[in-house]
Amino acid sequence: MSRTTEGSGLGLSIAKSLTQLQKGLFQIIIDGDLFKAMVAFPVERVEHKADKALSDGGGNPPSEEAGEADLAGGEQAEEKTP
DSSP states (O other), X not given: OOOSSOOOSOHHHHHHHHHHHTTOXXXXXXXXXXXXXXXXXXXXXXXXXXXXXXXXXXXXXXXXXXXXXXXXXXXXXOOOOX
């Protein structure tokens, strides 16, 4: 398969920059006429309120009435009744 058009050549440079911005590793491995791109990112575990309550023995899992933001560790807006 051959190309009928050519690109600007910026794809690998952009991929490397985006990877580095996210504290990742970007490597190109050349094997004859082929090249391989390796991309790796650090993994960080984020503990949510529900996970913390269960691991601390702090009670039961959140009820189905709990808001989505509450389960994600965010703040939930108060409902105001007129």
